[in-house]
Amino acid sequence: MQVFDALVARRALRRPFVLLLFFMLLSWFVVPHAHANDYCNSRYIAAGAYPADPQCPLKAAAADFGGMGGYVCGDPNVIAEYCSGPAGTDxxxxxxxxxxxxxxxxxxxxxxxxxxxxxxxxxxxxxxxxxxxxxxxxxxxxxxxxxxxxxxxxxxxxxxxxxxxxxxxxxxxxxxxxxxxxxxxxxxxxxxxxxxxxxxxxxxxxxxxxxxxxxxxxxxxxxxxxxxxxxxxxxxxxxxxxxxxxxxxxxxxxxxxxxxxxxxxxxxxxxxxxxxxxxxxxxxxxxxxxxxxxxxxxxxxxxxxxxxxxxxxxxxxxxxxxxxxxxxxxxxxxxxxxxxxxxxxxxxxxxxxxxxxxxxxxxxxxxxxxxxxxxxxxxxxxxxxxxxxxxxxxxxxxxxxxxxxxxxxxxxxxxxxxxxxxxxxxxxxxxxxxxxxxxxxxxxxxTWADRQYSYAYDTNGNRIGEADQYGTLVTRSFDSYSRLLTEAQAGDPQRGVSTIYAYDAKGNLLTVTDRLGNRTTLTNDSRGRPLTVTDALKGLTKYVWTGADLTSVTDPLNRTTQFTTDAAGRLTAVQDPLGNRTWRTLDALDRTTDVTDAAGGVSHFTWDSGAHLLSQVDPKGVTTRYTYDAIGRPRTKTDPLGHSETYTWNSAGQIESLTDRKGQVTSYTYDAAGRALQTDFRTEPGALPVRSWAYGWNDALDKLNGTRDFIPTADGRHQKEVDTVFHYDSLTGKLVRALEIPTFQGIWTYRYAPDTRDLAGIDMDRATVNYSRDAEHRVTQIQYEVNDEAPRTFNYAYDPLGRPGQVTFANGIVATYTWDAASQLTGITYRRADGNVLGDLTYGYDLAGRRTRAGGSLAKVNLPQAVSDAQYNGANQLTRWAGKTLSYDLNGNLASDGVNQFGWNEQNLLRQISGGVTASFSYDMFGRRNDRTVDGHRMQTAWIGDELNFMVPDGDWSQRIRMFSPYQAGGPDELTFRRIGDDASLDRYVLRDANNNVIALTDADQQSQTQYSYEPYGATVQTGVADPNPQQYTGRENDGTGLYYYRNRYYNPATARFISEDPIGWASGQTNAYAYVGGNPVQFSDPEGLQMAFPIPVGPMPGGGGGQAGGVPRWFNDLVSGPTWVKPPANAYDPNGPKAPGKPSAADGYQDPKNGENWVPNPNPGKGGSAWGWEDSSGDVWCPTGQGGNAHGGPHWDVQSPGGRNRNVRPARQ
Known part of the structure; x- marks a missing residue:
């Protein structure tokens, strides 16, 4: 008989379950079971642990697993596998x-x-x-x-x-x-x-x-x-x-x-x-x-x-x-x-x-x-x-x-x-x-062409140094927050100077101290926006912010301009200190559709759904229309009389041809790099060119090497050929010479300072100009040496705001300029060397900054005769004046004024006058007039850059008129010294008023020899000793034809209008293509025939931004107070200078609204970039960051849009 041990039997029956449990637990610890994975994963996620989280292991280990799950889910290996697994962010x-x-x-x-x-x-x-x-x-x-x-x-x-x-x-x-x-x-x-x-x-x-x-x-x-x-x-x-x-x-x-x-x-x-x-x-x-x-x-x-x-x-x-x-x-x-x-x-x-x-x-x-x-x-x-x-x-x-x-x-x-x-x-x-x-x-x-640049950085990655193969261009220092502390241009370290910046604990700019120790001080609100700006002369500009918007600016004269914005922060109205208000309406895409001026006049704009301007209508209903191709480039422009000009473009997006309203065709060809090769002018499509310009390039320097101006012929020979060859300085890379062949001018050469790279002098035929500069790189002395004679020295001094303070002429006369706290010129006093006053000028302004008074012993204003029969057509063209009928060609150029007939060349520049006056004019390929003949008397003209160098009357070299202007790189031909032939007794020193009008010519003994007086719009009367000086009203040339030569156009002071349309249209700040300076000739001039300008540079406005601040578009304030066009400082163009990366180009996405710079205040001060910048065709302002602009990889432009928007654009060439 068999006997069973009950205990053993019970153990045997239990063993499978124990083993099963053991193996199940073991499998969890060794190879996680699928169900265990689901369970653990859900617990990890509930604890906020995800594979993408670097804290995943810590969060998973701290999870609440509950029950026996902790033995498995808490295992470090299980957690590690989960945390290293795929994540939703992979x-x-x-x-x-x-x-x-x-x-x-x-x-x-x-x-x-x-x-x-x-x-x-x-x-x-x-x-x-x-x-x-x-x-x-x-x-x-x-x-x-x-x-x-x-x-x-x-x-x-x-x-x-x-x-x-x-x-x-x-x-x-x-x-x-x-x-x-x-x-x-x-x-x-x-x-x-x-x-x-x-x-x-x-x-x-x-x-x-x-x-x-x-x-x-x-x-x-x-x-x-x-x-x-x-x-x-x-x-x-x-x-x-x-x-x-x-x-x-x-x-x-x-x-x-x-x-x-x-x-x-x-x-x-x-x-x-x-x-x-x-x-x-x-x-x-x-x-x-x-x-x-x-x-x-x-x-x-x-x-x-x-x-x-x-x-x-x-x-x-x-x-x-x-x-x-x-x-x-x-x-x-x-x-x-x-x-x-x-x-x-x-x-x-x-x-x-x-x-x-x-x-x-x-x-x-x-x-x-x-x-x-x-x-x-x-x-x-x-x-x-x-x-x-x-x-x-x-x-x-x-x-x-x-x-x-x-x-x-x-x-x-x-x-x-x-x-x-x-x-x-x-x-x-x-x-x-x-x-x-x-x-x-x-x-x-x-490396680029002949330039080799190197850059140095501090431990925070800020660019602290830039150099080329010839030396240091700029050095900077920064604090631990990468805020610019000091900046020195080329040549500054040798002088021991720099621009210094200081900030508060939150990084808001508090002070700017220039190289001469002049300090601008700012206070800011709790959001870091400027509340006050105090300039170096204690002028105080105040800003008021309401919620998200700038609502007013009060200038140092306590004049307040108010701004209104909509719920999206877009500027909709500007009210000047006199209560005049200008409104604008914008559509849902932020495009201006209507502008209502203070007088109730409405300008209207329409746009297509692709954001292209279709039409612009001025307050008189004068309408210009546009069409575009599929890529958004202009195809046609139709004037108010229904006449159109058409444009074609090549596959690279460059203009290929322009057919004007007269049917004249200008065609353009380019090389494989997109550089201009040739421009041809034809009277009609398919005809032989009547004039051609060819361009040659120095491929080693990637710069223009030379040009050729000629008239093609059917047999391939060129007539009237003029070649221009350009030479460049090996150290600076800047232009040193433009040699015309053939030439009667001789050779001229620019010289540059090797340390600062500034223009140091000009060498001409039997004449030399030498410049000295202060720590701010401004000209402080000019010495003219003529015919190996002793130098004639002119000295220039500036006030702490950079405004002209005093000029001492070579003949001993001293001009003193006074300004009010808002940088409005209030007076010019001319004194002889002994201190006796030769004459003075005084000026006053209303609350809106408009000049309302002119006085002083030199303020001689003639009043014009009234005209009651002026008539205009639908294109703002004057068609009747003083009993005479005027007519125009299809391009809008004056064809007849009722007495004279006018002919125009292929560039739309005046070519001839016949009738009461007989005259002919010719120009070089850069648009500069080089020859004029009026009633049989010829005047040939030579130029250095855009400045007159000398003129030769009737081919008589001995009577050549040599012109000396202080600034070769800017200013409206501010004539200061004139020599006729080689006769020093005929030297003249020029006195000018606030509008650059020449009011007197003085001799070496400080005596006034010739005087000029003007009607407000320029009708001129000369008294005293007869003089051949042509530069008179606003410093422009009186041709003796009843017209003044304003470079791009001709101006008729009798009718107070230009005789042809403004080439830049509404970009000039005016809707009337023939009007002169918006009807304010007592305050503004138009030296280029394009747009208004301050004749005397005023330097930086108080606070660096004047009254143009916080979402105020330039054109908007122009409608209230009139434009204040200002040229940029010379160093603004330097891509490696204090306003790096210099001026933007088309390659950067920039498009200039005119044939020249529009240097305007930053509309959003404190939002990035410099206080001033280049305005583009859409109204945005490209503000260079300078060398401190490392937040986006180096110097770039903060493109500021009126209303507060901004973006960053890096330069094309880095």
């Missing part, structure tokens, strides 16, 4: 290091006409030439706030995929996000933290040694260098830039998302998000202005923005297809943009509201070309082609065939920086630029 796309993308809203150096330039990796429409990705930036909506504006900028980039291999979807669908959707995420290899911008740029942050909650950027070249990220609490991160600005991120749905941008004054842009999905719900400005977002859920569960509205109730709307791709955008004006995609969800076409396909992309396929753009076609059927050389998965060379068929070749280093830029590759005219970089990617060396 993406696959080409690397785009900081600095490789165009700035949001900027053109970089790329436009739709170029393949890019310099070391920019952006080209074509645009494409990242290192990665091959297509980029599109769209500014959909903006709201101004003086403490921090809002700008809804949408960004598309191709070639980005999520961790599952699907095209990456952002807030606006596949490939599209926007600038407020910046995130923080761990890199795919979990070795570093990354700031990821909408453009695809990734800025790396590495863990700080000894800390698990701090990460540093020590490798990138731009504004994030030496920024740090700090963990805040369990779900927050704060990124602090070296200048003290912060960006705050909050973990939402497993991603650290941007929720706040704040400066050191506490001004914050706040991004409110859905707590579950992270979708943006609102973006608010520091003063509470909102962009309101509505989102829908896409097919992948991604929130997609469907509508955004602003405080004006403007809306923009977005529609998507079933694959989460944006297919339609409706702008605030109702214009519909459409987007086309290929079967791999890559953006192929963008169609504008007019139905034009602005770009059509073709992408490559296969291993090395996948997702790279290989060709583009634009709306005008012009094309770009792209060829990539790929080694080990990285592009080492890209060749772009641009719209003209030329090739730009880029060679890259392993990080994607341009080492060599070649254009046009493979041709004799090729230009090569090379670049070297430091470990962070900052440019340290650059």
């Amino acid at each position: 993406t696959t796309e080409p690397a785009s290091p900081e600095g490789s993308m165009p700035d949001v809203g900027g053109n970089d150096c790329s436009s739709d006409a170029t393949a890019g330039c310099g070391n920019s990796t952006s080209g074509a429409d645009p494409v990242n030439l290192y990665t091959g990705q297509f980029y599109q930036y769209a500014h959909d909506l903006s709201v101004a706030d003086t403490a921090g504006s809002l700008d809804l900028t949408r960004v598309y980039r191709s070639g980005a995929y999520d961790a599952s291999g699907n095209p990456l979807a952002g807030a606006f669908g596949v490939g599209m996000s926007f600038t407020y959707d910046t995130i923080l995420a761990m890199s795919t290899d979990r070795q570093r933290f990354e700031l990821r911008e909408a453009s695809g740029i990734r800025v790396p942050f590495t863990p700080r040694a000894g800390s698990s909650k701090i990460w540093d950027d020590l490798t990138s070249p731009g504004e994030y260098y030496r920024a740090r990220i700090d963990a805040v609490g369990s779900s927050g991160m704060t990124l602090t830039l070296r200048d003290g600005r912060t960006q705050q991120f909050t973990m939402i749905a497993g991603v650290y998302r941007l929720v706040r941008l704040q400066d050191r004054n506490g001004n914050a842009v706040v991004i409110a998000r859905d707590s579950k999905t992270g979708a943006v719900m609102t973006v608010s400005s520091p003063n509470g202005r909102l962009l309101d977002f509505t989102s829908v859920t896409g097919s992948r569960g991604t929130p997609l923005v469907s509508r955004v509205s602003d405080p004006l109730k403007r809306q923009v709307n977005y529609q998507y297809d079933g694959q989460d791709r944006l297919i339609q955008f409706t702008d605030a004006g109702g214009g519909v943009w459409r987007y086309g995609w290929d079967n791999q969800s890559r953006l192929v076409t963008v169609t504008d509201p007019l139905g034009n396909v602005q770009v059509n992309n073709t992408y490559g396929n296969g291993r090395d070309l996948k997702d790279r753009v290989v060709s583009q076609k634009l709306a005008d059927n012009s094309t770009f082609g792209f060829a990539y050389t790929v080694v080990n998965g990285k592009v080492v060379q890209t060749e772009v065939t641009d719209r003209r068929g030329s090739v730009r070749r880029l060679e890259f280093d392993a990080s994607g920086h341009v080492l060599r830029n070649t254009y046009p590759a493979g041709l004799d005219i090729v230009q090569v630029q090379t670049y070297a970089y430091d470990a962070t990617g900052r440019v340290t060396n650059r």
